[in-house]
Amino acid sequence: MTALTDGEWHRLHPATPLLRGGIILVAILGFVLANFRERLVDWVFGAPDLPGDPLQTAYERGQIGILSLVVVGGLVLGIxxxxxxxxxxxFRVGDDVVEVRSGILFRTHRRARLDRIQGIAISRPLFARLFGAAKLDISVAGQDAKVQLAYLRGGDADRLRQDVLMLASGVRATDAGGPATAGVAPEAPSESSASAGIVGQRVRELLAPERDPDLAPPESVVSIHPLRLIASLVLSSFTVGLLVVGAFIIVTSLLGRREFFLILILPGVLGALGYYANRFTKSLRYSIAATPDGVRIGYGLLSTSNDTLPPGRIHAIEVSQPLLWRPAGWWMIRINRAGAAGEGSAQASTTMLPVGTVEQVRKVLGLLLPGFANDExxxxxxxxxxxxxxxxFTDAPARAWPLRPFSWWRTGFAEAPGAVLLRSGFVWRHxxxxxxxxxxxxxxSQGPVxxxxxLVELGVHTVSGPVRASIDVADGAVGAAxxxxxxxxxVLAEDADRSHRWASGGAAPVGGAHPGGGPQTHGGAHPEPGVAGSNA
Amino acid sequence: MSAPDDGAPPPQRRLSIGGDWHRVSPKLLGVEIASGIVGTLVLCAVTVPFIVLGTWFGWPAFGLAVLIGVVTLALAPRRVRAIGYQLRADDLVFRRGIMFHRVVSVPYGRMQLIDINRGPVARALGLAELKFVTAAASTGVSIPGLVEAEANALRDELVALAESRRVGL
Structure with missing residues (x-):
């Protein structure tokens, strides 16, 4: 569907106000109903009044008309x-920029360059899913720098993402004969199943996996069994902390200090259960798959979300293993990225693999850095x-033991084509x-010790995120070299990098050629206006 | 603090990155001394209430504050000499610190923003500070103590270099 990327202004899903203010509207409605219930019953059945009700007082004073006027007026005003x-x-999607304007009194107008996109996320909160709506977040680098389109029709969101990614990849719409024809078949359950009725369609959407089977070859998909997810949560560091706190509470209450027990037990249990439930539902039905326009991560059971990272948008990757996962041989992968897309929590959008085996880690690394993960x-x-x-790996010398008594033999770095690898941690492996x-x-850098x-300390500065890219101890001469x-x-790698227009020819370090990626070489010569400025 | 090389097994203890380091203006010493004095005075002022209240650690704390101030001021010339930068073919290399030595290399194409800052004392001495911002918050490179004309020229040169080598994020 090219209609959304034709450079004209488009509106969002008509139910957007309801979806955005959904909870509030329902709450108001619930409040009104709850308070007027007795009055309604009274009007219909003439049941006896209950004393002490504020509404009752208002009724007796003949103010019920004013009251209902206020409530109805408020509702109308809200609507x-x-x-x-x-x-x-x-919103408007042109060839180079995506724009959103909004606001009644305070108008905002936001433009983002397409070649600066760091990720596109489609999220479907439960409430919106029931309406078949979805939220599209186009994130660029920077704090809170994202263009949010909430809400769109589910199918529109998928097509829009595809078109935006195609435009961003450097394939010109005119050259490629329109994004829709050049692209892979868009996911369009609504067209094919119009006869099945809207209820059937909703049900199917709710049950459908959070990825597009057409786009991702099955061998590139990694998924996690729910049981392993539960086990990984049970064996997480959080559980260890919980057990320590639990032991503390039991010991102190045995010693007669019951107040700790009372103060901590209820909020503690509720908080812990909430944490587990949140982590579990967030990571459930996790899948990661390669698509022509980058790697796509989908997750979520009731509220689903999926996140597309175009090639070259991953700034650092960390493979780590909490202590309790070691017997099971599980690992997790997190990344640093500029501008986190998706739902608020940074944890979700930077976790690439919540838990997985060595084989899965290798697979995911291959998806995240296609040029990097090969047999060598x-x-x-x-x-x-x-x-x-x-x-x-080049490890730290033995004289580093006073600083890293348990891990100096493992602390080191290695170089691979196009990447550096930093290894550390013996108890918590990284x-x-x-x-x-x-x-x-x-x-x-080097301090007095x-x-x-x-010895020296080596650090690689990347955009901020959960990954710590530094080596605390290294031999002085080796480190300096x-x-x-x-x-x-x-500098060489940066000069060779063309991933900001990843399908525009050149040395795009991405596995899998873009379907529409012809010989057009638009955008190879950095067309951005200078961001570098100066203020004296 | 500066361990003299006594020919111990590790051949090169002190971290040193070779090349032709540009030093900053010696007038930066004035700024360092001024800020050192202000810092010492603030530290001493913090201890005054304890002396007035007659707590036992009032005078020792005051003495400690004075000692810290004196050491800071005594090391100021070396600290200024330790600051240096190199404009290499592809990147800017910056170093500072005696005790905590730190060398940072920033490729020209990575500079997102260049600030020129002037504090009151630096302005009186005709100095300026050049601050570089990259997409990584931890880069934290700023060259203090540049003569103003030099700072402007360097800024323009670096902006031009960043422009010509602009790469994606």
């Missing part, structure tokens, strides 16, 4: 405002995850993979 805000909220680096990644020392083309700056020991080497390699 008018919602309608007006819907009328004024519109396979051993290196495995060594970074599990090896005790060495195995391709492996960070940083694509050189995304490195912002490099640091080498490290000077005495002849690595620093010099990396500074050159970073």
């Amino acid at each position: 008018v405002i919602f309608y007006a805000s819907w009328r004024t909220h519109s 680096t396979r051993d290196l990644v495995l060594a970074g995850m599990t090896a005790r020392s060495g195995s391709g 492996l960070s993979v940083i694509p050189l083309a995304r490195v912002q700056s490099l640091r080498i 490290r000077r005495v020991l002849g 690595a620093f010099e080497r990396w500074t050159h390699e970073v």
